[in-house]
Amino acid sequence: MKFISWNVNGLRAVVKHDFAETFNQLDADFFCIQETKMQEGQLELELPGYHQYFSYAERKGYSGTAIFTKHEPLNVMYGIQSEEFDHEGRAITLEYPDFYLVTSYVPNSGAGLKRLDFRMGWDTAFQAYLSKLDADKPVILCGDLNVAHKEIDLKNPQSNHHNAGFTDEERQSFTKFLQAGFMDTFRHFYPDQTDIYSWWSYRFHSRDRNAGWRIDYFVTSERLADKITDSKILTDIFGSDHCPVELDTKAI
Known part of the structure; x- marks a missing residue:
């Protein structure tokens, strides 16, 4: 099976360009x-053969997640079962007989780390939610997790230390998450690969210079390791300040 995850930085905007061509070319199961x-009713996508699920932020033109899948789920859950954190459309969970698929747009700590406390609260609630799912059946998590875990995961670690997405708190939180029985699939296959990123600032010609960050992930329950055949970063696909990431698996 093929899983794709992509922060499109505005679905209505990317649909006006090459989204349909990219979507059809990738031919993903998920x-x-x-x-x-976007909000409900602002866009209708013609995606034959796919079920469509959206989670919208209460604030207009902000955040939001979606999943398009060829496989109808047993159950669909929106949010992370937290009154504090479920107003921004940041997560969708699809339940299948043998696994859960979760997509998430994790909060950015913001300029001056003004939302770091909110972000750390999210991490605590989200990790508890994922661990609860994992206790029932294996989890495949994907999305913009808004953290570069190690120095290898961004071009300029020294100058970005203590910036949003590369604070000690965020990185340690991600380490704790992985230690709870989860696996960063890209690093599972490519532990030492450098200079490959999934996000580049629109400023300073960052993508041309490959001055990027790896903040988009597929993280799975460790017990799915024998089912996973590859984890990729599709740097040749444009249309957003992020590129898609891909997970390939045997049947689960």
Whole structure:
């Protein structure tokens, strides 16, 4: 099976360009989207053969997630079962007989780390939610997790230390998450690969210079390791300040 995850930085905007061509070319079983930046009724997508699920932020033009899948789920859950954190459309969970698929757009700590406390609260609630799912059946998590875990995961670690997405708190939180029985699938296959990223600032010609960050992930329960055949970062696909990431698996 093929899973795709992509922060499109505005679904209505990317649909005006090459989204349909990219979507059809990738031909994924599961296509997960973050940062849709839209409300219900603002866009109708013709995606024959796919079930469509959207989670919208209460704030207009902000955040939002979606999943398009060829496989109808047993159950669909929106949010992370937290009154504090379920107003921004940041997560969707699809339940299948043998696994859960979760897509998430994790909060950014923001300029000056003004939302770091909110972000750390999210991490605690989200990790508890994922662990609860994992106790029932294996989890496949994807999305813009808004953290570069190690220095290898961004171009300029020294100058970005203590910036949003590369604070000690966020990185340690992600380490704790992985230690709870989860696996960063890209690093599972490519533990030492450098200079490959999934997000580049629109400023300073960052993508041309490949001055990026790896903040988009597929993280799975460790017990799915023997089912996973590859984890990729599709740097040749444009249309957003992020590129898609891909997970390939045997039947689960």
